[in-house]
Amino acid sequence: MSIDIETAAKVAKLARIKVEDEALPALAQEFNDILGFIEQLNEVDVDGVEPMVSVTPMRLKRRVDGVTDGDQQEKVLKNAPDAREGFFAVPKVVE
Amino acid sequence: MADLNNMKIAEARDALRKGDVTSLELTESCLTAIEGAGALNAFVHNTPDMARDQAKAADARIKAGDAPDMCGIPLGIKDLFCTKGVESQAASNILKGFKPEYESTITSKLFEAGSVMLGKLNMDEFAMGSSNETSAYGNAVNPWRRGNDDAQLTPGGSSGGSASAVAADLCLAATGTDTGGSIRQPAAFTGITGIKPTYGRCSRWGVVAFASSLDQAGPMTKDVRDAAIMLEAMCGHDPMDSTSADLAVPNFEAMLTGDIKGKTIGIPKEYHMDGIPDEIEKLWADGRQMLQDAGAKIVDISLPHTKYALPAYYVIAPAEASSNLARYDGVRYGHRATLEAGDGITEMYEKTRAEGFGHEVQRRVMIGTYVLSAGFYDAYYNRARKVRTLIKKDFEDVFAQGVDAILTPATPSSAFGLGEMKDADPVQMYLNDVFTVTVNLAGLPGIAVPAGLDKQGLPLGLQLIGRPWEEGDLLNTAYALEQSLGFVAKPSKWW
Numbered sequence: 001m002s003i004d005i006e007t008a009a010k011v012a013k014l015a016r017i018k019v020e021d022e023a024l025p026a027l028a029q030e031f032n033d034i035l036g037f038i039e040q041l042n043e044v045d046v047d048g049v050e051p052m053v054s055v056t057p058m059r060l061k062r063r064v065d066g067v068t069d070g071d072q073q074e075k076v077l078k079n080a081p082d083a084r085e086g087f088f089a090v091p092k093v094v095e
Numbered sequence: 096m097a098d099l100n101n102m103k104i105a106e107a108r109d110a111l112r113k114g115d116v117t118s119l120e121l122t123e124s125c126l127t128a129i130e131g132a133g134a135l136n137a138f139v140h141n142t143p144d145m146a147r148d149q150a151k152a153a154d155a156r157i158k159a160g161d162a163p164d165m166c167g168i169p170l171g172i173k174d175l176f177c178t179k180g181v182e183s184q185a186a187s188n189i190l191k192g193f194k195p196e197y198e199s200t201i202t203s204k205l206f207e208a209g210s211v212m213l214g215k216l217n218m219d220e221f222a223m224g225s226s227n228e229t230s231a232y233g234n235a236v237n238p239w240r241r242g243n244d245d246a247q248l249t250p251g252g253s254s255g256g257s258a259s260a261v262a263a264d265l266c267l268a269a270t271g272t273d274t275g276g277s278i279r280q281p282a283a284f285t286g287i288t289g290i291k292p293t294y295g296r297c298s299r300w301g302v303v304a305f306a307s308s309l310d311q312a313g314p315m316t317k318d319v320r321d322a323a324i325m326l327e328a329m330c331g332h333d334p335m336d337s338t339s340a341d342l343a344v345p346n347f348e349a350m351l352t353g354d355i356k357g358k359t360i361g362i363p364k365e366y367h368m369d370g371i372p373d374e375i376e377k378l379w380a381d382g383r384q385m386l387q388d389a390g391a392k393i394v395d396i397s398l399p400h401t402k403y404a405l406p407a408y409y410v411i412a413p414a415e416a417s418s419n420l421a422r423y424d425g426v427r428y429g430h431r432a433t434l435e436a437g438d439g440i441t442e443m444y445e446k447t448r449a450e451g452f453g454h455e456v457q458r459r460v461m462i463g464t465y466v467l468s469a470g471f472y473d474a475y476y477n478r479a480r481k482v483r484t485l486i487k488k489d490f491e492d493v494f495a496q497g498v499d500a501i502l503t504p505a506t507p508s509s510a511f512g513l514g515e516m517k518d519a520d521p522v523q524m525y526l527n528d529v530f531t532v533t534v535n536l537a538g539l540p541g542i543a544v545p546a547g548l549d550k551q552g553l554p555l556g557l558q559l560i561g562r563p564w565e566e567g568d569l570l571n572t573a574y575a576l577e578q579s580l581g582f583v584a585k586p587s588k589w590w
Contacts, residue, residue: 055538
């Protein structure tokens with residue numbers, strides 16, 4: 001499978017990373033190098049093999065669905081690049 | 096007292112209890128060493144005031160009696176750990192200025208045990224790298240050099256700052272994290288000891304996530320005994336991490352008898368790889384002989400899917416990273432790009448992430464996005480997870496045959512020069528983890544111990560891989576190997 005410039009641009013868009021047009025050919029080449037390496041996996045017979053979900057067989061713990069935390073608005077907002085009036089502020093998303 | 100920073104944890108613990116030294120004296124000695132080691136770029140955020148306060152509290156506690164082993168021990172903390180009120184930016188510009196309002200479980204446990212934090216340590220950005228060259232802080236530098244050649248060498252990665260700091264005696268020990276070899280490879284490159292415990296032993300809560308099914312924290316120390324002491328303080332069940340194992344933590348140090356008679360050590364034939372220097376093969380053979388001389392039974396084993404571990408890793412780790420790093424959106428914390436008139440929220444995300452993430456992180460996030468995207472999920476991601484099942488089964492099969500531990504080289508080379516891999520394609524850099532990455536995929540404990548020097552005068556390490564949850568037994572085998580190897584070399588101070 002070969003990644004062309006258009007696919008590289010699409011992946012960048014999906015990942016929400018701005019890539020300038022002139023950087024796309026080199027990026028596509030890097031993807032192809034890495035995917036070429038990954039394609040060795042096609043040599044392995046995986047018929048009937050379960051994909052791994054958890055490396056250690058364990059049942060996830062259950063807990064009561066109760067409120068254990070809260071009232072930390074100031075702490076939650078403390079590291080925000082733009083916080084106003086108790087909210088995270090972002091550019092306008094609706095007209 | 097001079098050179099207290101050269102002490103090991105066990106020595107310092109005993110000296111503190113005898114009253115021969117105070118934690119404050121140890122801490123001051125480390126702070127002085129750190130001040131003089133700017134050239135190593137190992138410590139990137141220093142916390143001397145906090146360290147002195149913690150040291151004074153530790154001294155009071157030791158005086159009162161009943162202090163834990165780690166009480167008063169000055170440590171370096173990898174920048175991947177969230178530390179309350181102290182910069183924690185995973186060596187990324189996207190988290191520039193981030194000061195968590197909470198403390199990671201691992202650092203909480205260490206602080207509750209009375210340990211002292213000297214500062215935060217350099218690393219590859221988001222732990223993605225094998226040379227510490229992807230760091231937003233610039234390269235960390237290995238204290239070791241090739242004889243009289245003053246070329247700067249990598250301390251390895253991603254825990255490069257941790258390795259450099261411990262090898263140069265800037266702290267008594269450091270925390271590291273290991274997703275594909277990030278504790279063991281830098282330990283091997285700098286002549287120190289590093290253990291990655293079984294997946295689930297150490298809580299991941301408050302450790303900036305890279306690939307959650309692979310990430311584990313562990314200690315980086317000056318010897319195996321110190322690794323046992325510090326690991327015990329880091330382990331334990333944590334309700335804040337759903338994959339944290341609810342198992343008792345043994346006294347690992349008490350298990351260091353050095354007696355490995357009757358143990359079975361496997362030597363996997365697939366780890367004899369093309370292009371591995373003869374010196375490493377020789378060292379590996381020496382290690383085999385030493386374990387045999389110590390009374391272990393040596394068996395040749397096969398781990399047939401070894402060759403597919405790295406390609407599987409480079410699907411699974413980027414896939415998980417692309418998901419984990421989606422949180423860096425310029426909204427809740429960290430960097431936000433300056434926007435132009437008319438830019439909407441999508442432009443904010445795209446510009447923020449382009450400015451905040453370095454090149455390697457961007458590349459891995461995008462590879463992860465690709466392998467998880469519609470139409471490729473089965474071909475790449477699901478296939479890699481199936482191969483991961485087979486890799487784990489390889490290990491289960493040899494353990495079922497009675498193998499207690501597996502001996503391998505730690506790395507395919509000694510430390511290389513900073514910048515030397517600049518023009519290589521990314522896959523060349525990934526090969527650094529060829530011996531270590533299988534262990535993460537199988538969730539097993541693995542330890543790197545320094546084994547010897549190559550002809551350039553650089554340290555080389557051997558790796559032991561253990562059964563799940565049997566870190567104590569693994570540490571004891573490593574201890575026996577360490578005794579036989581007798582590695583005592585230290586880098587000559589040039590910095």
